Each structure stands twice: as structure tokens, then as C-alpha cells.
Amino acid sequence: MTSPPPTGTITFLFTDIEGSTRLWQAQPGSMAHVLRRHDQLLREVMTGHEGYIFKTVGDAFCCAFPAAQQGLAAALAAQRTLAREPWPADIGALRVRMALHTGTADERDGDYFGPTLNRIARLLAAGHGGQVLLSAVTAGLVRDGLPPTVSLVDLGYHRLKDLTEGEIIYQLVADDLPRDFPPLRTLDAGRNNLPLQATSLIGRRREVDEIMDLLRDPDVRLVTLTGIGGTGKTRLALQVAAEQADEFEHGVHFVDLSPVTLPDGVAPAIANVLGIAMRGQESPFETLKKYLGSRQLLLVLDNFEQVIDAAPLAADLLAAAPKLEILVTSRELLRVAGEYEYAVLPLTLPQLGQPFTAGEALRFESVALFVERVRANRRDFVLDDHNVRVVAEICVRLDGLPLAIELAAARTRLFSPQALLDRLDNRLQALGDGPRNAPARQRTLRAMIDWSYDLLDGPEKKLFSRLSVFSGGWSLDAAEAVCCAGLTIDVLAGLESLLNKSLVRRTPGSSESPRFTMLETIHEYAAASLEESDEGEELRRRHADYFYDLGIAAADELRGFNQMKWLNRLDLEWDNLRTALTHYLGGADIGKGVQLTAALRDFWLYSYRHIEGERWIARASSLKAGIPRPARADLMITAGMMATYRSKFSEANRSFEEAIAIAQDENDPRLLAWAKIWWSMAMFGRDNPNHPLALQRTREAIEVFRTIDYLPGLSQGMNIYGELLRSAGEFEEAEAIYREIIPLALRIGDYRRVIFQYANLCMIAYERREPETMLYYARLAFPLSLEYRVEETVALFLISTAVVAAWYDRHLSAARLIGAADAWYEETAVKVQATDVEGESEMRQEIRRAMDEADYRREWSTGRAMTLLAAVDLAEQEIDILGDLLAGDGVSTESSSHFPEAG
Template sequence: MRTDLPSGTVTLLLTDIQGSTRLLQRLGAEGYAAALGVHRDLLRGEFANHNGIEVDTQGDAFFVAFPTALDGVQAAIACQRALANHPWSTDAAIKVRMGLHTGEPTRTDEGYVGIAVNTAARIASAGHGGQILLSAATAALVRDALEADGVTQRDLGVHRLKDLEGTHQILQPVVPGLSADFPAPRSLLTHPNNLPTPTTEFVGRGRQVAAVRDLMLTQGVRLVTVTGPGGAGKSRLTLRVATELLHRFNDGVFFVPLATVTDAKRVVVAIADTLDIREEQGSSVVASLSTALQDKEMLLLMDNFEQVQSAARDLGELLKSCPRLKVLVSSREALRVAGAKEFSIPPLELPAPGRLPALDRVLQFEAVRLFIERARNARPDFEVTKDNVADVVAIIRRVDALPLAIELAAARIRTMTPERLLNSLSRRLKVLTGGSADLLDHQHTLRDLIAWSYDLLNDEEKELWQRMAIFCGGCSADAAQRVCDIDGTLDVELDAESLVTKSLLTVEFDGTGADKVISGHDEGARFGMLETLREFALEQLEASDDAPELRKRHWEWCVSLAQMAEPHFRGAEGIYWIDRLEREQENFRVAMVRCVDDPERGADAALKLAAALWFFWYERGI
């Protein structure tokens, strides 16, 4: 029996490096071994400083025991600080997930056995790189001591953990100076949801997230509208709030995308499609939804509601019929329904005009943190220093501290210094200030930023970007190549990768979209555009000579895909093809609308597409 290990009530800490395989592939064996050695030295030093005893080490994972819960949690915090503050070389930064549980494991010759060990391991595996997760037992023992040090605890809800019976409450210490915003724990889902996984880190907005979350949980509040100008970060804020509320709604939290819905009557149809609720014969869609949801404790997240404001009446009827249903909306204007509240999103925090505070203070402002985070996506070694901090703050102030505008500007750090970026940006925005007089100042700024970003593209990138706006709801690289490459000169994958680095395209690899491989089918990356950007790109496309040809090629691609899928619906690959067409519903819809509006092709073209889709629509109850 190992007598060096603490006995009785023990706090167990397990750690694991996030993405270790990708890190090995990126650094090579020697580089990875060096980074792993630094990681081990940093963690072992903090374990020793907090009375930790190393139980086991396997590869990139530690198993450590502490005599008290406070020792264990303080050690984990110290480890995360050491990792965050270490001057890692480019591409070598290591992020570690950590989990702690307090129990009474049995000592053996090799270490510990017992359910406490399994619980600590599963809690650790539920975390994300840079995150510390605590069991309820550990959290209760350290709450008061941590609060005295300014460390609060965030309740992440009740979760089922692999191979463990029952449910387990998981909490996260929120430590000043360390990242606090992470996706939901990677547990076995206890609450159904379809929330998208962001591809970039959520930065700042802690007070606003808490305020909207509390508003959503207030008795009598049924609907909350988060309002603000385009590019203000409404979508990311509401998604973050919805993620934190997963455990509060037993029947699920569901995202209803409205970016491509322009007819207010289609909003309830979009809700029904998302929830897979079919319209009952002889009933309206609202009535069918009311029947299906009348006893459900559910949250609906709806984005871009400003273009379908008149649908607020249908939402009001739905809320009246479903007393446990709540709705979180992002829009440029508030919804007027009973039980609704508005939360106006403020600008990101930025130092006041005039003399800047000390550098370490400037680096704590939300807008600066966002700029740094996004700039490092473009250039991993980027740093804000005393020599460039004034230019960075001036850039952010020049774009009104709008998150989307900050992201577009920061993406240019790949090829520009902050000084050069500021000069280029200032010249362009000065030239563009004569826009439409009915636009608000924030809207002027964002539109001008998009135009500036567009002007900096090379001809091939401009051509591809505006042509990809023909798609609605995204597309695969193969689809973009087939539709956009009119003259056989475009290299979609190469130029699309460049557009992603410039924050003008989004890319998904989440297993529900493009990165899915079923029955040998691999669609690769799926590209999309934020709606604000797509509006601008579409304007450029419609002003070009390519628009008619692109509309025709997009329709041909839709018909070809539907016809390709049709023979497989009843076979072994039926599920794959149903899911495949599901992802392209918005492309099919917009293609049919364009057909009807086109006097040359008209209804016949729309009917041809409908004929290929009839079985899919039948299966989906559309």
C-alpha cells in the first residue's frame, strides 16, 4: 500500500491536454516532447507548492491527490495561471482540462481505486482546455475560501457522466485573469439541444451574459429581446446565454435560424421544422405547435428577428398557449408581446479617450482582448506592447468597438502592423463617410468596414466571395466549385481558406454539417457567411454581369443534388441523403423563389426542382 498518499477524505485532481494529437502533428515529435516537458515542469511545481502527491502520470495526463479540497483547487488555479503566463512559442501553446472531486477512495499498492476516482476522471474529461471543473462535493468545501480571494463559482448544471450512475452537478471556478467562457461540458446530454458550436472563443461580456441570463429566469418574463446594431455581437451573446441555460430547461434549448427567413408567416414554420413538429390536419401551424409544446419546459433561441417583426403576434399566441415556454431573441428592435423585456447590448469596454492607462490595465478591456484574440487567429505571435498599444486602441475606437468590425480589422494583422492598419483604415473610412443619410452611425461604420475589407481582397478573392453569396445557408467546397467556377479559373479551396482567415467566411467542422462521413461520403468543409456580410456580397454580385449565370448554375446544382439523392431514399443510405438535403433546405427554397421571379425560367424550373424533392418533403413533413 502506498503510504505516501493521503487517506480518508481526499481531493483528486486529473488533468489532460486538449488536442494533444493535433499538437504532436503540428510540432513534430521533438517539438511536442519539449512542450510536454515544459508542461510537466510547470504543473509539478504547483502540485508541490500545494501539498499535492502525484498518484500516476500517463502520457500527457496527471493524477494527483491532495489532503484538502482547498489545496487541490488552488493548485489547479495556479497551474492554469502558469500555463497561461508561460511564453509559449508560436503554435506550441498547451491548454489543459482539469477536474476535481472529493471523496474517500481506497488506497492500494499502486494508488487509489473506487468510485471517487472514476468520478474525478469523468469530470475532467467533460472539460475544455484551460477550464477547471469541480464536483458539487469539492465546490461546497472551497466556496467561502475562494470567494475571499475573488474567485466565484459558476453552476454549469446537472449532467450525466459516462459509466456513472445518476446525475452530477458540475461547477466551474471563475478566476480573475483566466478564461472563464467555455462551451457546455462534454457530458452525456441530459437536455436536448441543437445549439451550434462557435469556432472562436467568446471574449468578455460577462456582466451582460449574467444580466440576460437572470432576466430569462425572472418569473413572469417570457421573452427577452437583445437589441443592438448589426455587428454588435447580439448573436454570440444570446448563444452564450442559451448555452448557460441548457440545464434550466428540461425539454431542451433549440436554435431557430431566421437569417434566411424574410416572410413573417414562415417563422412558425421554421420553429416547427426545427422541433420536427408536423402540422396537424385541419389546424394551423401555430395551433399544432401550441398542442405539441403546451406542457414543455423549453427555450427557443431566435436570431435576426428584425426582418420578420410582424411574426411577434404568432410568438405571443404561442407563449399564451405554452406557459413553460420561453423565447430569447436577437434583433435590431424590440418585440412587443406580453411578458417581453428588452436588453440593449452596450459597446465593448474600451479605455476612455485621452491618456491611456498602464499597459496591463489596457489589456483587460474587453474590446482590446477581442482584438488580440482574433489577431492571434491570423498571426499567433501577435502581441500588444507599449509601442503599438496606442495604435490598437485607436483602431478599435475608429470602428466604434463593434465586435464584427474589430474582427474584420484584426484579421488584417496577418500582413499589416497596427500602425499601417490604422492608417489604411482611417483613409478608407474617411472616403466612405458619404453613405446613405438614413443609416445610423454604427451602420455606416460597419458597412464601410466591410467595403474596406472587400477592397483589400485580390481579384480572385473578390470574385469568389461575391459569387458564394448566391448560396443561402452555406455550402460545401465542392458545391462552391461547381456553381461559382464559371470559367474554370477559380480555386475555391485555396481562396476560401484565405477568406476564412480574413473573417469574411465561416467554416464548420462540427460533425453535424460538413465534416460528416457516412457510408463513405465526405463533404469536407462547409463554408458560410454572416448575414451582414452576405448582404454586402450579394449587392456586389447583383451589380455584376455574373448574377444571371450564377442564379442558373445554383438552380442546376440544387436540381442535380436532389436528383442524385432521390434513388437512395429507400435504401441503406437513406438516412445520409435525408440529412444531406436537410442541410440544403435554404438553398432549395431560395432557388425556387428565384425561379418564380425569373420570367425566362419561371414556374417550370421551380416544378422540376420540386419534383426531385417531393419524397424528401414527404419524409420531413414539409
């Protein structure tokens, strides 16, 4: 029977196999069996002593006990059991190290978090295979109840490799177990001057391991940790040095360069740390070279950025001392031969758009750090499902910067997490001061950034401030267009410098066209700097004009061969487009704001930003003074289109009627044609539809587009004409129109339009009860719809596949597919198109009528929990199964993954 997770004061037992990596490499076959047996034995022992195993990582076990005596008895029994086991000869005795420590911890979702866990992990790392170590607190709890022939040996005071306060460590000794081991792997085992840290390092396990791997590589002797101030470069370097302290014969040595102001002061600073006396007229550098000679040691040179001109010194020392290795922290690279950069990124962050519990959130380093530091000030603080999203948002707003999170946690003495979050609109003021014993540059967030800003020259400072005009990042082209005026530095060179100094970041995955961004904290600082200059208004105008041109160009590009490129580009630039719209519609140039709003209509529709698009359109529509009438008509077409997609048909009708009136007054046939075809589309949702008038207006619009040879308008008009015919039951005529559209759309590269024709043809096949044709178009459309981001057709084809599945008694899968489609509609707030409402509703009802209601609800709920991709996988599996069933009747559902001109 599994014990429940202990709470309150808990004794933890951690174990792992010494040298397991080497054993796996040497004897992989035997180790597979050995590990299974090892796991079985430890599970039996730990559960037999009422232990709760809450985690296993590789061959490591993490177990919690309600009492220290139980933990001790389990460790003793485990070592005895492992010692008696007849392990394979090629493995020999299996040496497992163990550690016991007692304290409180936060339990969430069956896992534990907090300083007690960090401490026992370090205690375990100090031991050797076959050894059981106890912290002083655990030793005090078990000393009076030890079994016969069992004792505790005081191993003395040791500093563990978490760099916090040391403690007295005890070893469990029994007559039938080994008692002699090498010295503990603690900071006392080797020479070092690593400073004591007030708190333990949270997270960063991957980074520590990767940096250690670099330093263990014989070809790597100089590693530079780069990153903006506050990312924790120093703490990370200290942890790496601590964990490698026993790997360097002559120790690891930390040199703080922050007090050094001139390059010539670096060599004396290193010599002082190493205790080297200067010799007469000999330069500090020469004395240092002679001392290092053949010594094997690690130098940690912290804050190198302010003496960057001393970078050649590092290279010269490495050349003079073949066993020397150097670990540097700096806000910019040294740029010397043999240097390896390791970029230190902020702590891991939760995705605010995803659901998560308190336990799941604690697995993100930023949240774990915030919670641990808050609990240092408020022991009653508990992360739970009520406050977890507020805490997660605080961490995200602070970019996962450790310094910012620590400062924020300190403010919880005064503010609740919600009150703190409310104040983060001005991060630089809200977070106050840090500890008095911290370096001056780390006492406030502003001081941290000042330190980096002061390293810039005049032109770099100007570029840095100007770049704050961008929102959500920028491309190189945008930076050159917006920021170059009167700048005495090349924008590319300036960006490279800011990138090297960690004030700007290159966006991951932007290799083809470089894209850059700033952490929000840095962006706020740069924006304040811009406002202090006299350039703010001009920069906002240049920024808005650049993105106005981009949006206007996109209107046509989204209907042609480059539609995916432009859709992705607008996705990237959406924050900048928002900023431009705000600038214009706020009064800077309302005419341009209206034109940009209208130009973005296809983007809002294609990216399923219907609700946000609706808000911008409403804002623009409320402004009437000083707007050219054609621009107003175009905006009303946009408003009507969005209202149609949002099933607000009365509102759509009013907008289209206004657009038609303006276009007629302006004698603009193309504008009038657009207004007419969309008026006809909105007709489907009216209480008293005028079908003949809709057909007439659509035919008139088609004729205009055909006369001026405007294929985007022609294919759209024909599409709506086909919908009108289909709604009247004229399936053959509608099908002919849909098939005619496909080659037209292919000619101009409007692949989205082609995919919609496949959906239309599928709906006709449904009306005719032609399952093979429905599956043909579903198989064809799924990969294309995903590739071209036409997710609404994915949802439709999920439903159409579901109804075919139901026809062939595959009801459970059918209900799941319906659930997945419904979840997509709900998540995106997209409405089923008016032309498909009746058909989709009928499909759903067919499936529901054929199933028991409880079964339907269960499977429907399962489908709702699926991702869209998982739902498509299920649908494609169903198509294969249904295809086999139909093939038995001599019917094929095979299709191409390309764009055939007709099905």
C-alpha cells in the first residue's frame, strides 16, 4: 500500500548509484538488469518503512518519511539489502550513496519544493558510494534511538557546494557495512576563496552541467558567461566553481573585478586573490605568469565588462599557463582567440496562456525562486491554485530576471502578490531597494541597468533609446528605417554592440531574417531615456509610418503567392502594428489610422484575431472628421466583414449599405463591387433574406472584377455566388462554380481560397450523402489547411469526418472529433460561417442521435481536451479505417497532398 505524502516536518532520504554513467558505458547489457533490480529493492525497502517515493531521476531515488527514525531505518536496510544482493560479476558491488536531512517543504501534486530539498541534494553530492550521510538536525533526532551495533560518526564542519552556511555532517556506521571512505566532496576538500552565499541557487541545473562540460573539454579553456545584469551570471559561475573545486589540483579562485576601474588593475587584482607578492621592478603580469606556470587551477573573473580592454590579458595568461582555465562573467564578450560564449538566459517561465496548477508552476525556476524568497520573509505564504496565476504573471512581467524577482519578493513584506502585480507597470520604481550588503549595482533594478547603460558611448546610447519605440521586437530593416536619421553610428554596427553588451537580444529562430528584442525591464528603461530626450515624438511618427507602409502592402500580398510569408510577418509585427494604430487613431493622423485599420482586415480574419480586430474597427469607425470618403467606405466594408464573421448580421448590413452608398457617390466600381459581394454574404444571417437581390448584386460585382481582370475579387465574388446557389439547393451549379474558382485562385497563389473550395465541395458531398467524396476532400485538406493556417476548415473537416465515422458505426471517434472542433471554435471565438451553420448543426445532431447521451458527453469531453494536431491525427486514422471499409465496396478515397485543380 502506498503511503500518503508526509507533511509538516519531514525527513528526506536521497540516493544515487556512484559511477553509474561509467557502468552504463562499460556494461550496458548488465546495467539494464541491475538497474531494474536496484529499483525493485529500494522500492520494497522504502515503502516497507512507510516512505513516500515522490521522484526518481535516472538511478536516483527521492523519498519522504514522516519520522527521522523511519528514514534512518530505511537507509540502513537499503544498504544491507544492496550489500547482500549477488550482482553480476562484470558489475561487482553496487555502490549507492545516501543522504538524510530533515526540515519543512512545500508539497504540491505529490512533489516537494523548498530549501530543504536543495540542501539534501548538496549533502548527497558530498558523499561516496556505500556511504550514508546525515545532517546535524537529522542526527540529533535519531541519536538516542539508534539500533544496536549502529552509531553516528562526526565528520566535522563542512561547507557544502551550495555555497551557503556549512554544517556538521555525520556518517551512519554499522558493523556489517563499510565505514572507511575518502574525504567528503565539499568545499573544504580543495583550495578556494569562494564567498559564502546567503541563499541557495534555485534551478540552473542544466546550465551548471553544460558549463562544467565545457570546462572539462580539453579544447576549451576560456568560457565567458554573458547576459544582462541581473540574470545571475555571478551566482552561476560560483556554483560551477564550487562543483568543480575538487577537480583542480591548485583550487578555484574568485576575482571580483567590479572595484577595478582600469585595465592595468586586472593583473594585480588576480595576484592579490592568489596571495602573490610583487617582485621588485617586475610587472604584475610577469609575476602572475611565473606563478601560474604549470599550476592547474580555475580563475573566475567576475564583471569583466568594465575593464574589457584588458581582454588580451586573459589570452596571454592562458598561453603562459597550459593548465590554467578561466571562467569569465561579463555583459559583453572578450573577443579573444579560444573564447567560448555561454549566454545566460533568464529563468524558465510559465506560459500564461496555458492552464497550470500550483505544483506545475513550481517546476518553473522563476516561480520557485519567487516563492522561496517570499517564504524567507513571510513563512505563512503558500502558493496555491488561487494565487498561482498572479505569481506567474509577476515572474513573466519581470522577464524571469533573478535580481528583479528577488527584489519583488522582498516587497511582499508590504504588498500582497496582487497588489505588487498592480504596481509593476513601473517596474523600475515598484521594486525598491535590495539588501544593504549587496553591491551597489544590485540594490535596485535601475542601478543594475545603469551599470550597463554607462558602458555605452554616445551614439550607442542614442540608438538604445530609439529602439524602445518598437513593441515586441523589430527587424534589421525596421531599425534602419526608423532609427537611422542623424545617427553617427551604422545601425547594424550599433545593434551588434548592444547585442554584445546584452542590452538587446536576438530572437531565437530568426536565422533567415535577424530579429531583435529587449527584455521588458530593459525596454522600460530605454523608453524612459527616449522620453528624456527631444526625439520621442519624431521617433513615434517614423515608427508608425514604417508600419503603415507595411500594413498597406500586406493587403494585396495576403491574397497572393506570398500570403503565408506576409501572414507570418504580420504576426511577428502585430505589437508594432498595434502601436501604430494607437498613434494614428489617437489623433496623430486619423486618416492613416482608418486606412491601416481597413488594410489589416484579411490579417485579422486569417489569424483569427476576430475580437481584437472588431475592437480596432469600432474605434476607427467612431472617428469621422477628416477621413476621405473612399477610406470610410473601405473601413465600412471591413466593419461589415468582421460583423459577418462574428454573426452580427444587422450591424454588417448597416456597414455594407453605407459602403455601397459612398462607393456609388464616388463612382468607384471596384469599391462598389467589394461592398456588394460582402453585403450578399451577410444576407445569409438576415431574418428576411433577399436572395434574388443578393444573386443580382453578386453577379454585378463578378462582372466588374472580370472586366478589370482583378482575380482576387473575382474568385471571392464567385465563392459567394456559389454559396448563394448552394443555400438554394442548386448543388450542380454551385459545384461548377467552386471548381471554376480553383484554377483562378491557383493562378494568383491564393491557396487559402482553394482550401475553402475543398470545404465547399465537401459540404455538397454531405448533402448528397457521398462519404467517399467527403473523405477525399478531408484527406486532401487536412495537411494543406494546417500548412496554410486555415484552421476553420480543419474544424469543418473534423466534423465532416466525424459524420462519416458515425455512418459506419464508429460513434466514439465521431464524438471525440466533434468535441475537438467545438473546443477550437470556443477557444478562438470564431463563429461557424453563416453558409455552413445549418449543415454543421445537422451533422452534429446526426451523431448525437445515434449515441447514448452519457457516451456522447464522455467522448465529446475527451475530444475537447485534445490539441488540434492530435485531433487531426485521429481524423486521419479514421479516414484510413473508413477508406478500407469503402474500398471493400470498390470506392477509393485516396488524394494528393498537393493542390489538384479539381477533385
